[in-house]
Amino acid sequence: MILRKWEDLPIDMQTEQVRKYYDILRDKKSALILKRVFDIVVSLVLLLILSPICLILAVAIKIDSNGPVFFRQIRITQYGKRFRIHKFRSMTEGADKGDTVTLKNDSRITKIGGFIRKYRLDELCQLIDILQGNMTFVGTRPEVLKYVDLYTPEMRATLLLPAGVTSEASISFRNEDQLLSGADNVDEAYVNDVLPIKMHYNLKAIEHFSFIYEMKIMVMTAFAVLGKEYKEEFY
Numbered sequence: 001m002i003l004r005k006w007e008d009l010p011i012d013m014q015t016e017q018v019r020k021y022y023d024i025l026r027d028k029k030s031a032l033i034l035k036r037v038f039d040i041v042v043s044l045v046l047l048l049i050l051s052p053i054c055l056i057l058a059v060a061i062k063i064d065s066n067g068p069v070f071f072r073q074i075r076i077t078q079y080g081k082r083f084r085i086h087k088f089r090s091m092t093e094g095a096d097k098g099d100t101v102t103l104k105n106d107s108r109i110t111k112i113g114g115f116i117r118k119y120r121l122d123e124l125c126q127l128i129d130i131l132q133g134n135m136t137f138v139g140t141r142p143e144v145l146k147y148v149d150l151y152t153p154e155m156r157a158t159l160l161l162p163a164g165v166t167s168e169a170s171i172s173f174r175n176e177d178q179l180l181s182g183a184d185n186v187d188e189a190y191v192n193d194v195l196p197i198k199m200h201y202n203l204k205a206i207e208h209f210s211f212i213y214e215m216k217i218m219v220m221t222a223f224a225v226l227g228k229e230y231k232e233e234f235y
Helices: 016-026 029-064 111-118 126-132 155-160 168-172 176-180 186-207 211-225
Strands: 070-076 082-088 135-138 163-166
Touching (some): 016 155, 029 082, 126 135, 135 211, 155 186
Parallel strands (some): 135 163
Antiparallel strands (some): 070 082
C-alpha cells in the first residue's frame, strides 16, 4: 500500500488539515506495505477457510426471505473512490431505500439477518473487498456518499487509507443502533452526535498508526464480538 504523491491527491484533500495526517503516513511506508501484504494473504486464506460457512449463510438467507444473497451499496473508500460493498443481506429487499441508519429492532431486519448482524457475519464477504483493495481489515468504516459530503476538511484525512472492516470507533459504537433508537430524527442524531466522535477516533488512529496497533484492534474486535465490553473512549 503506497500513498499517492501529495499533488496527486483529490483537490479537496490537498488542505492544511489533511497534510498533518499525510505526513504521518508518509513516514510509515514499511508499515503501509506490510498492511497491504497482510490484507492480501489473510483475506485470501480466510476466504478459502470460511467458504463453507459463507455457503451456509447464503442458503439460509435465500430460504429466509426473497431477494439477493448480497447487499450491494455504493460506499466511499480511499481518495474518495466509490465502490459497491459486499455484505450478506440481513434486511428485506429494498430496505436501502429507507433510512440509512439501522436501529436494533428495525422491522426491516430478517430473522436470519438478526443473527448474522449480532455476530457481524454479514461482513464476512467483505473479505472480497479487502482482496480487491477497496477495503482493509482495520480502518474507517465506509460511509455512504451523503455522510462523506458532510465531512469537515480534517475528517477527509481518513480517506488517505482504504475503508476498514473494523476500527476502534467500530468497537466503541458496536451498539450504535441502541444509542440512536430513542432519537426523534435518527439521521440527524447520527450526523450531529455520533459521526463526529467516531471520526475523532479514526483520526487518532492515523496518528497512532502502526502494524502492531492494527493487530491489537483486530484482537479487540474478536473479543468484542464475543461479548467483551470496552470503555467508550480510547483516547
